[in-house]
Amino acid sequence: MRCSGWLLAVVTGIILLASAHDVHATSPTETLQGNVNQVLELLRDPGLAKPEATSVRRAAVRQVVDGALDFPAMAERALGRYWDARTPAERVEFVGLFSALLETVYVGEIERNADQSITYLKELTTGDAATVQTKIAGKTETRVDYRMHERNGRWLVYDVAVGGLSIVDNFRSQLQRILRDSSYPSLIEKLREATGGLAATPDPR
Numbered sequence: 531m532r533c534s535g536w537l538l539a540v541v542t543g544i545i546l547l548a549s550a551h552d553v554h555a556t557s558p559t560e561t562l563q564g565n566v567n568q569v570l571e572l573l574r575d576p577g578l579a580k581p582e583a584t585s586v587r588r589a590a591v592r593q594v595v596d597g598a599l600d601f602p603a604m605a606e607r608a609l610g611r612y613w614d615a616r617t618p619a620e621r622v623e624f625v626g627l628f629s630a631l632l633e634t635v636y637v638g639e640i641e642r643n644a645d646q647s648i649t650y651l652k653e654l655t656t657g658d659a660a661t662v663q664t665k666i667a668g669k670t671e672t673r674v675d676y677r678m679h680e681r682n683g684r685w686l687v688y689d690v691a692v693g694g695l696s697i698v699d700n701f702r703s704q705l706q707r708i709l710r711d712s713s714y715p716s717l718i719e720k721l722r723e724a725t726g727g728l729a730a731t732p733d734p735r
Contacts, residue, residue, distance in 0.1 A: 558660040558678045559653045561685045565598050566648060573644045592633055600679070600686035601629040607689070608701040612709055620714075627718065628701075630725040648674075660685070 556564065569591060572578060578587040605628040606613050606621075616624065646668035654661045658680035666672045677689040689698045708717045 556685075557653065558655060558676075558685045559650055559662050561598075562662050562664075562676060562678075563650065565594070568594050570644070595633075596629075598687055599632070600681060600688045601625060601632070603679075603681075603686070603688040604632075604698055604701075605629070607698045608705055610702050610706060612706070612714065616714075623718065624721075627721040627725055631721060 572587060572590050572594070575587075577583060578590070602625050605625040608628065609616070609624060613621070646666050649665045649667065651663040651665060653663070660678045662676045662678065664674050664676065666674050673693055675691040676687050677691065678685050678687050680686075689696055691697070705717060708720065
């Protein structure tokens with residue numbers, strides 16, 4: 531399954547995330563800022579910038595990003611009404627493939643967009659949910675809102691809206707189109723092809 535050009539643009543907002551911080555010690559915005567700094571430090575490390583260090587650098591970026599994104603929640607929301615019909619084993623497999631699909635797209639994108647800057651505009655918090663509004667500036671300016679929730683003492687991102695458009699909603703539209711036209715096994719096969727058969731290990735959060 532190919533990702534749309536719109537999705538690649540969305541990635542610019544997602545990729546600047548890293549490992550989560552203790553929610554009791556930091557606010558959602560402070561957590562996000564700390565995460566961004568960690569990723570940028572990796573990208574600016576002269577030793578990791580060498581061609582022979584590409585795999586090491588990407589593995590390090592994946593590790594910190596995986597700690598910030600709530601992949602299980604994103605996967606469930608993206609599958610939508612089809613989630614309830616899945617068995618526990620199918621859910622684990624889908625979360626792993628979905629996580630790997632996102633990683634495949636944005637780990638490369640973060641390296642191509644590392645020179646962009648992020649401005650934190652506003653934080654809206656209600657209980658265990660929050661939205662951190664930001665602006666990404668490069669050749670153009672893009673409004674990016676990070677939707678976060680508290681899970682097991684950590685602030686995690688479960689959706690990102692770029693210019694008002696949700697990445698989860700975009701994925702849901704693509705996935706449900708496939709499910710309407712074919713079947714769930716067909717969807718899984720497409721995901722396996724898109725990720726090279728490599729599924730990430732789901733974090734139960």
